[in-house]
Amino acid sequence: MPEFEVFVGAKHPQTPQIRGLFIFSYVVMEQLWDGIREGLRLFFTGDPILWEIILLSARVSGIALVLSSVLGVPLGALLGLNRFKGRRLVQAIVYTGMGLPPVVVGLAVYILLSQGGILGPLNLAWVPKLFTVPAMIVAQVIIATPMIIGYTMSAVAEVNPDLRLQVRSLGATRLQTTLAVLREARLGVVVAIVGGLGSIISEVGAVMMVGGNIDGSTRVLTTAIMLETRRGNLDLAIGLGIVLLLLSFLINFGVTQLQGKGK
Amino acid sequence: MMEPIYQLSNLQKIYEGRTVVDIEHLEIEPGEILAVVGPSGAGKSSLLRMLNFLEYPDNGELRYQSKPVTPNLPIEVRRQVTTVFQHPALLHDSVENNIRYGLKLRGQSDSTDQVHSVLERMGLVALRKAQARTLSGGEAQRVALARAMVLRPAVLLMDEPTANLDPYNVGLIEEVARQINQEMRTTIILVTHNVFQARRLSSRVALMLNGRIIEIAPTHSFFENPTDPRTRAFVQGEMIY
Ligand SMILES: Nc1ncnc2c1ncn2[C@@H]1O[C@H](COP(=O)(O)OP(=O)(O)OP(=O)(O)O)[C@@H](O)[C@H]1O
Ligand SMILES: [Mg+2]
Numbered sequence: 001m002p003e004f005e006v007f008v009g010a011k012h013p014q015t016p017q018i019r020g021l022f023i024f025s026y027v028v029m030e031q032l033w034d035g036i037r038e039g040l041r042l043f044f045t046g047d048p049i050l051w052e053i054i055l056l057s058a059r060v061s062g063i064a065l066v067l068s069s070v071l072g073v074p075l076g077a078l079l080g081l082n083r084f085k086g087r088r089l090v091q092a093i094v095y096t097g098m099g100l101p102p103v104v105v106g107l108a109v110y111i112l113l114s115q116g117g118i119l120g121p122l123n124l125a126w127v128p129k130l131f132t133v134p135a136m137i138v139a140q141v142i143i144a145t146p147m148i149i150g151y152t153m154s155a156v157a158e159v160n161p162d163l164r165l166q167v168r169s170l171g172a173t174r175l176q177t178t179l180a181v182l183r184e185a186r187l188g189v190v191v192a193i194v195g196g197l198g199s200i201i202s203e204v205g206a207v208m209m210v211g212g213n214i215d216g217s218t219r220v221l222t223t224a225i226m227l228e229t230r231r232g233n234l235d236l237a238i239g240l241g242i243v244l245l246l247l248s249f250l251i252n253f254g255v256t257q258l259q260g261k262g263k
Numbered sequence: 264m265m266e267p268i269y270q271l272s273n274l275q276k277i278y279e280g281r282t283v284v285d286i287e288h289l290e291i292e293p294g295e296i297l298a299v300v301g302p303s304g305a306g307k308s309s310l311l312r313m314l315n316f317l318e319y320p321d322n323g324e325l326r327y328q329s330k331p332v333t334p335n336l337p338i339e340v341r342r343q344v345t346t347v348f349q350h351p352a353l354l355h356d357s358v359e360n361n362i363r364y365g366l367k368l369r370g371q372s373d374s375t376d377q378v379h380s381v382l383e384r385m386g387l388v389a390l391r392k393a394q395a396r397t398l399s400g401g402e403a404q405r406v407a408l409a410r411a412m413v414l415r416p417a418v419l420l421m422d423e424p425t426a427n428l429d430p431y432n433v434g435l436i437e438e439v440a441r442q443i444n445q446e447m448r449t450t451i452i453l454v455t456h457n458v459f460q461a462r463r464l465s466s467r468v469a470l471m472l473n474g475r476i477i478e479i480a481p482t483h484s485f486f487e488n489p490t491d492p493r494t495r496a497f498v499q500g501e502m503i504y
Contacts, residue, residue, distance in 0.1 A: 166352040171414070
């Protein structure tokens with residue numbers, strides 16, 4: 001690349017290190033463009049490896065999301081609507097759970113499930129094995145549930161307390177009152193669920209530890225990106241990255257749209 | 264003589280150590296319109312919440328249809344009483360669905376005719392598809408009354424239902440309240456700051472002060488021959504708040 005050398009050399013008489021950096025970033029830029037082109041091609045031509053990873057990611061995160069919503073929305077409603085002893089303590093635990101480093105969750109699930117761990121040696125039928133899809137789902141549920149509880153809790157607490165009184169006065173049972181409040185807070189609940197999805201689809205530490213990134217069985221978008229980058233397959237990594245970005249964007253765009261509608 | 268629909272004896276409600284309702288004895292007759300008047304903070308709304316079984320007395324007893332009211336009151340009994348609050352809390356839904364809501368809670372799915380008839384009665388037909396949050400204050404309060412009356416309650420509690428409304432809406436709501444009372448024999452307990460409204464609508468008036476009922480009498484004698492000096496002051500408009 002003689003022109004490049006001349007250009008850099010002429011304008012900036014830097015040290016060799018800085019010159020090296022320029023050359024390096026030029027190379028990276030070129031690889032990046034190649035990677036994006038290749039990534040888009042893989043995506044749109046339906047590259048089987050790429051699509052297998054996308055579909056597995058969707059399956060793992062989808063199941064994890066359903067489970068954590070089924071757990072998180074009712075618990076969040078319960079905590080947001082009822083005064084009871086120890087409520088603050090439980091809330092503090094939920095908020096801590098929302099900030100759990102995924103790697104720590106991964107470690108905990110690892111210790112729980114590994115053969116040398118707590119539940120692993122018992123060989124119970126319902127305890128998932130390490131390095132399987134169910135193990136990854138367990139980790140993701142632990143990450144997403146506190147988020148869904150926390151967001152549902154605040155969405156429900158924001159509903160006008162007069163409305164609860166009014167609904168009960170119209171003859172609602174306890175359950176019907178809770179459902180009415182959840183319905184009023186529906187935008188907030190959807191945001192809670194979508195936020196939970198955002199947190200697990202882009203998470204890498206925990207699924208790496210308990211899934212093991214096994215080709216064709218536990219390799220998901222995030223772990224595949226790590227691996228392909230390390231292998232130097234930047235084009236595939238970038239293709240996967242684009243898909244992940246696109247998913248994240250769609251999720252967040254959906255959330256902001258909904259939040260806008262609620263105003 | 265019919266038995267009273269409510270009987271209160273030595274009933275107290277205490278918030279944070281403060282007794283805000285303190286009623287030694289009160290009986291409410293089925294089918295009457297009782298107006299409850301009194302200054303702000305007298306405990307009127309707190310009393311209504313107990314009469315609607317939304318809260319329970321801390322001391323003494325409240326009986327509804329001769330049975331003591333407890334938190335385990337069956338839902339069918341609870342559903343005989345409903346409140347129209349001062350600020351109508353409507354659901355984020357259409358006018359029609361707001362009115363249908365109480366019927367749906369009771370598992371009545373085919374309620375089109377009932378809903379339509381109260382829409383007409385309250386002058387809301389044109390607004391039936393409108394979203395509740397787009398309504399004016401008067402329209403919203405008409406929806407609140409409509410969704411209460413469609414339930415044909417045995418007791419209708421009204422907590423300052425016409426405060427801050429224009430004369431048209433005040434007139435309409437008063438007229439409908441009177442009709443509900445006459446046609447369905449609904450017992451109405453009306454909390455109001457408006458002495459004229461109490462006079463126009465009620466058969467009896469009670470004056471509440473610091474949680475206590477100072478005087479309770481048929482409307483005519485309450486206004487013409489009050490026995491308590493505080494009632495006299497109130498009637499003569501000296502207790503303006
Ligand atoms: N949930 C509550 N917790 C604590 N204090 C309360 C509660 N509800 C009412 N109070 C207090 O009880 C007293 C009576 O209130 P209430 O709302 O029954 O009065 P009111 O007669 O309806 O007044 P207004 O005419 O202003 O509506 C007030 O001093 C109020 O601050
Ligand atoms: Mg009040």
